[in-house]
Amino acid sequence: MSKYSVKPNLSVNFAGIESPNPFWLASAPPTNTGEQIMRAFDAGWGGAVWKTMGAQVTNTSSRYSSINWNGRRMMGFSNIELISDRPLEVNLRELAEVKKRYPKQALIASLMIESTREAWHNVVQQAEDAGADGLELNFGCPHGMSERGMGSAVGQVPEYAEMITAWVKEKARTPVIVKLTPNITDIREVARAAKRGGADALAAINTINSITSIDLDTLMPQPNVDGRSSHGGYSGPAVKPIALNMVQQVMSDPEAMLPISGIGGIATWRDAAEFILLGSGSVQVCTAVMQQGYRIVEDMIDGLENWMCEKGFQSIEDFRGLSLPKVTEWKDLNLNYKVVAHIDEAKCIGCGLCYTACWDGAHQCIHVDRVSGQIDGPIELHAKPVEVEAASRSSITVTPIPKLDGEKARQGYTTPLARVPRVDETECVGCNLCSLVCPVDACITMVEVKTHLPAETWEERSAACLTGESC
Amino acid sequence: MQELLQQKPEIAERFGDLHPPFAAQAAVVESNRCLNCFDAPCTSACPTHIDVPKFIKKIASGNLHSAALGILDANVLGASCARVCPVEVLCEGACVMHGFNEQPIEIGRLQRFAMDHFHAQGGRLPRKSDEKRPEKIACIGAGPASLAAAAELRQQGFQVTIFDKRSLPGGLNTYGIAEYKLPLTDSLREIELIKDLGVQFRLGVEICGENSLAELEAEFDVIFIGAGLGAMHRLAIPGESHSGVIDALQFIEDYKTGKTTQIAGDVIVVGAGNTAIDAANAAKRLGARSVSILYRRTREHISAFDFEYRQALQEGVRFLWLTQLMAIHSSAIGITSVECLCTEIDSDGSLKPIDDSTFHLECNLVIPAIGQSPLLELLTQCRDVQLEQGRVVVDRATGQTSNPKYFAGGDCVNGGREVVDAVADGKRAGIAIARLLEVAYV
Numbered sequence A: 001m002s003k004y005s006v007k008p009n010l011s012v013n014f015a016g017i018e019s020p021n022p023f024w025l026a027s028a029p030p031t032n033t034g035e036q037i038m039r040a041f042d043a044g045w046g047g048a049v050w051k052t053m054g055a056q057v058t059n060t061s062s063r064y065s066s067i068n069w070n071g072r073r074m075m076g077f078s079n080i081e082l083i084s085d086r087p088l089e090v091n092l093r094e095l096a097e098v099k100k101r102y103p104k105q106a107l108i109a110s111l112m113i114e115s116t117r118e119a120w121h122n123v124v125q126q127a128e129d130a131g132a133d134g135l136e137l138n139f140g141c142p143h144g145m146s147e148r149g150m151g152s153a154v155g156q157v158p159e160y161a162e163m164i165t166a167w168v169k170e171k172a173r174t175p176v177i178v179k180l181t182p183n184i185t186d187i188r189e190v191a192r193a194a195k196r197g198g199a200d201a202l203a204a205i206n207t208i209n210s211i212t213s214i215d216l217d218t219l220m221p222q223p224n225v226d227g228r229s230s231h232g233g234y235s236g237p238a239v240k241p242i243a244l245n246m247v248q249q250v251m252s253d254p255e256a257m258l259p260i261s262g263i264g265g266i267a268t269w270r271d272a273a274e275f276i277l278l279g280s281g282s283v284q285v286c287t288a289v290m291q292q293g294y295r296i297v298e299d300m301i302d303g304l305e306n307w308m309c310e311k312g313f314q315s316i317e318d319f320r321g322l323s324l325p326k327v328t329e330w331k332d333l334n335l336n337y338k339v340v341a342h343i344d345e346a347k348c349i350g351c352g353l354c355y356t357a358c359w360d361g362a363h364q365c366i367h368v369d370r371v372s373g374q375i376d377g378p379i380e381l382h383a384k385p386v387e388v389e390a391a392s393r394s395s396i397t398v399t400p401i402p403k404l405d406g407e408k409a410r411q412g413y414t415t416p417l418a419r420v421p422r423v424d425e426t427e428c429v430g431c432n433l434c435s436l437v438c439p440v441d442a443c444i445t446m447v448e449v450k451t452h453l454p455a456e457t458w459e460e461r462s463a464a465c466l467t468g469e470s471c
Numbered sequence B: 001m002q003e004l005l006q007q008k009p010e011i012a013e014r015f016g017d018l019h020p021p022f023a024a025q026a027a028v029v030e031s032n033r034c035l036n037c038f039d040a041p042c043t044s045a046c047p048t049h050i051d052v053p054k055f056i057k058k059i060a061s062g063n064l065h066s067a068a069l070g071i072l073d074a075n076v077l078g079a080s081c082a083r084v085c086p087v088e089v090l091c092e093g094a095c096v097m098h099g100f101n102e103q104p105i106e107i108g109r110l111q112r113f114a115m116d117h118f119h120a121q122g123g124r125l126p127r128k129s130d131e132k133r134p135e136k137i138a139c140i141g142a143g144p145a146s147l148a149a150a151a152e153l154r155q156q157g158f159q160v161t162i163f164d165k166r167s168l169p170g171g172l173n174t175y176g177i178a179e180y181k182l183p184l185t186d187s188l189r190e191i192e193l194i195k196d197l198g199v200q201f202r203l204g205v206e207i208c209g210e211n212s213l214a215e216l217e218a219e220f221d222v223i224f225i226g227a228g229l230g231a232m233h234r235l236a237i238p239g240e241s242h243s244g245v246i247d248a249l250q251f252i253e254d255y256k257t258g259k260t261t262q263i264a265g266d267v268i269v270v271g272a273g274n275t276a277i278d279a280a281n282a283a284k285r286l287g288a289r290s291v292s293i294l295y296r297r298t299r300e301h302i303s304a305f306d307f308e309y310r311q312a313l314q315e316g317v318r319f320l321w322l323t324q325l326m327a328i329h330s331s332a333i334g335i336t337s338v339e340c341l342c343t344e345i346d347s348d349g350s351l352k353p354i355d356d357s358t359f360h361l362e363c364n365l366v367i368p369a370i371g372q373s374p375l376l377e378l379l380t381q382c383r384d385v386q387l388e389q390g391r392v393v394v395d396r397a398t399g400q401t402s403n404p405k406y407f408a409g410g411d412c413v414n415g416g417r418e419v420v421d422a423v424a425d426g427k428r429a430g431i432a433i434a435r436l437l438e439v440a441y442v
Helices: A034-043 A088-101 A115-131 A158-171 A188-195 A239-252 A269-277 A287-292 A292-312 A353-361 A385-393 A401-411 A433-437 A457-466 B009-014 B024-033 B041-045 B052-060 B065-072 B078-084 B096-100 B106-118 B144-154 B184-196 B208-218 B248-257 B275-286 B306-315 B419-441
Strands: A012-016 A016-019 A023-025 A049-052 A066-067 A072-079 A108-113 A135-139 A176-179 A201-206 A208-210 A232-235 A260-263 A280-285 A336-342 A443-447 B135-139 B158-163 B198-204 B221-224 B268-270 B290-294 B319-320 B325-332 B336-343 B351-353 B359-362 B363-367 B406-409
Touching: A012 A034, A012 A280, A016 A108, A016 B319, A023 A292, A034 A049, A034 A135, A034 A292, A049 A088, A072 A239, A072 A287, A088 A108, A088 A115, A088 A176, A108 A115, A115 A135, A115 A158, A115 B135, A135 A158, A135 A269, A135 B363, A158 A188, A176 A188, A188 A239, A201 A239, A201 B106, A232 A336, A260 A269, A280 A287, A287 A292, A336 A433, A336 B052, A336 B363, A353 A385, A353 A433, A353 B052, A385 B041, A385 B336, A433 A443, B024 B106, B041 B052, B052 B065, B052 B106, B065 B078, B065 B106, B078 B106, B078 B184, B078 B419, B135 B144, B144 B158, B144 B221, B144 B419, B198 B208, B221 B419, B248 B275, B248 B363, B268 B275, B268 B359, B275 B306, B290 B325, B336 B363, B406 B419
Parallel strands: A023 A049, A023 A280, A049 A108, A108 A135, A135 A176, A176 A201, A201 A260, A260 A280, B135 B158, B135 B221, B158 B198, B221 B406, B268 B290, B268 B363, B290 B319
Antiparallel strands: A012 A016, A066 A072, A072 A232, A208 A232, A336 A443, B325 B336, B336 B351, B336 B359
């Protein structure tokens, strides 16, 4: 009970920027105006990165497209929008006003300007004079701006990123965050360059180059701008695994590691917790807000609080980065660890998805040809899927009618044991596929099997091979 | 016939869909809920073994034409079965989602979605073979069993003629299924596909008497009996011959064909099978003041499916259990009341009348629905075709009777089941006949 007695403290100090909670709005349409940001702060957001300011631009119409999946909308979202299309002076005037009214929330100015020292010095001065708590350098925008020698054109070349970061640091009095593009072979290269240039923090990831879809009626790739389209920046739930990996890569690299603001497909407190467990000091959200509005932060805040209570974490720092040591390179994994699939007969609904997955996508060690009880050991009665299906298609079935069939017709359907697949544990390689395709929670679990062999990594094994011990 | 295709607007208005069609996006969401089971229980539970997950996944991807072709390949009457099948005890009853404490996939409505699309696009049945075979097959009765057999044989290139004593094909699909399940026009639309294959129809021709059967045998190589069942059982009580007593199938036919458009007064339906429920619901929708179903036994003994019973309750039909109809009283203006007797069930399960329990109910129309008798007149005339309890005895896998030239399927074989059972019978027989003729041909 005492676990719930003290509310955990969600406030963060991110590279010197104070914020009441780690949930920030990313630099994007939800942070386009002062009015929007004030409404967001009223909803509970801990900070906001102002939609990138710089020389005024013209946007296209339309500019978004998305991927739907299984009837749900916006699994992946793509945009070809540019930086703010409002005059810099207007943005800065509003920023000053917001900072005055909301002194406790983190307000960060995202900046992008032509690649000269003077231009950067000038814009940094203006943003800081307006009252920004920090600066985020947009080195990531993958479209429109890169053609002008800005955005990802900078972020993809470590030397440019280092040079511009250094120019900014000559002038800046507030913390400087460099936002990284994922459209690069190794994100650590630019992260290291930013660190060398003196950056105080990093933010990752920006959007990923993408073509979301092509309309099969009109053959028009989306979005449609007067009969033409262009690659856009991909975001939303679909990109989270990519973002998590990149955050982990940066945070595990001593030459790149800086405070990092995690971005990419964050929609709930769970996503946020994962980013923080890999070392993020704050998280930034855009697509989820574009889909559902500022109000989503309410659940993000108390969801994270409840989880922290349950786990006994008092502050964000208590768990930040705790999962980092658990990620290693493949060569450091124990080759002598073995799990096998176990199917809970009571939970199985008899859909057979594990069976087809194992036969077609794995190692043919799940079988349906049993009619009673548990069978261990190798079974030679391995009916192939096509034989099982043919047998049931050739059966004669009639509608059960009480008048003609008596009580039999009234029997309900439960999962007969014959429909519950069994795992041949001696053949199971423990690949995990069946448990992933099973639609029922906790029906297929992976159970450890003692191999009675000492832990051994691939690196150790290949070293042993070289010394001629064993292979 | 064209006239009938123009459905009476007042009937259409009163008999709105029992299960409204899916909107396009709802169909996609629902089809994505399907797990795509291996050796799917829904497919095994379907007498025609429609590959349910296959067509559902095609709806999910927008491949609607192929979805419909997949349905039709297994069940040529896929459109009517989508609407009239008791899915609760068939495909949807077998859905693994039940084990998940979730609603089963709405397979019937998804099937209808695919089939409606197929008809809207003017889809046609594919032929399974280009071969033109000279052998001729006669099908007696134009109901689902014959239609399925005929379609299968015609698709393989054989010459098929269907005989029916009525003026429209379809049997109970056209005349006997409640309008809110399957409108008459939709039944006929579906049969057009089979006509389009080149199946010949000789309608208004009753096959009866040894002579007409002999003629048939002379003209055709194989005869398929898909004659269904005969007249409905009579009540055998005083007053039964009054014109205000009309059997349930006749009653359903009358409103489907526009002969009856309105009912006034109180209606008594006798019996508690699915047909009784259809008739009672129809009487209610046609405007009857009250509709009561009289049944000699209790709720536990009715032969109607549970969901049919619940539907009737929703429509406002009253059930009188342990009640037996004894007599029908009438005056010059028509039926005035019915005389009933209370019954009880003995410990051994037998029915026993309760003494001095007679009571009267006001009533203007009596609809008996106590089952159909077998078509003995026709069946006994089929040479060497063995019968048992009024049903044709067949080999279940092929539909062949004791006379190798005769095949049979549907209600005349199974004693009265569902449309989908008749289709399955007809299809199996069609395949077996084709194989038989193939062997003879070589």
